[in-house]
């Protein structure tokens with residue numbers, strides 16, 4: 001479909017056209033779109049007012065009609081060979097660029113939308129209680145996280161320290177570095193168009209406000225989390241780092257991935273009813289030091305990102321350009337679908353063996369985790385949605 005020479009090894013085809021912020025040695029950071037082994041320099045091709053900036057935020061704030069017009073123009077530029085001479089001078093080799101955090105994160109919210117994950121964590125952390133919290137099927141449970149520690153893929157993650165019971169339940173509480181450092185494979189949704197304080201955003205306005213999706217690794221220190229979280233929820237066990245992919249996939253590129261979410265029982269409140277369902281058939285893959293250890297399925301989530309947005313604003317809370325909200329750990333109901341190592345190894349009781357023969361329960365210093373995802377694309381094919389990677393440092 002494109003006049004650019006693409007190979008099977010390229011991270012993105014000519015349909016996905018994700019947006020990111022790049023710089024080349026000595027140059028100022030600016031917005032680009034990825035295609036094949038290239039980055040399209042968008043300021044000269046699609047407008048310096050929107051794209052000659054070190055973040056996507058001005059483009060995000062422009063809203064759906066502008067997002068759609070720019071995407072239509074980019075698709076035309078990369079598919080119609082008559083544009084070759086216009087585009088070629090603005091193709092930067094992807095190998096030459098440094099990628100930045102693609103947008104300035106306003107607020108960061110994390111949901112808890114996977115039923116399998118919620119039930120498993122309930123069993124592990126609260127064995128005396130029902131696996132699912134009472135509100136879980138009535139509303140998408142979430143909490144406000146720390147926007148300032150959202151980092152771009154490739155950023156080193158320092159092992160956090162805090163108060164925890166190093167010897168397990170009942171052992172003394174001590175201050176020290178986390179011994180149960182974990183990942184959480186999630187989908188993140190990036191808000192473009194803001195909303196007014198006092199005006200809830202209905203489920204049906206999802207596409208007017210949400211620009212696109214990133215892959216998220218919400219690093220979590222399970223020992224610090226388990227000691228601190230009652231009754232206000234996660235705090236230092238999660239706020240030290242949340243990694244996002246460098247390329248933001250526009251919602252329009254996910255048009256072929258839309259599916260109906262699982263049936264909901266009991267029926268949801270009217271503000272959460274979805275006439276046009278936004279389940280997404282995105283397949284995740286979690287690689288630990290080069291070994292694929294799980295394949296979490298986004299389509300298994302009970303709540304859709306459109307419902308999460310409606311819930312997030314139903315009390316009148318406003319949206320800002322650059323708000324990020326994540327799905328929560330994606331764990332599928334079948335074996336092999338765990339989105340975190342807490343579940344994969346059942347809190348360390350069932351370690352996994354990696355390709356080099358070593359075994360793991362939680363992350364060791366020097367470990368690298370890479371999360372990738374793919375989705376159905378046009379003409380029955382699949383599109384890649386990029387990756388988020390990080391290495392643990394002491």
Ligand SMILES: O=C(O)/C=C/C(=O)CC(=O)CC(=O)O
Pocket residue numbers: 110111112113114117118121122125184186218220229234238327328329
């Ligand atoms: O159930 C709990 O106490 C804790 C749950 C989590 O750690 C999950 C969380 O951060 C939200 C998610 O990623 O699903």
Ligand SMILES: [Ca+2]
Pocket residue numbers: 110184186218328329
């Ligand atoms: Ca999380």
Ligand SMILES: [Mg+2]
Pocket residue numbers: 217218219220238239240241242
């Ligand atoms: Mg986090």
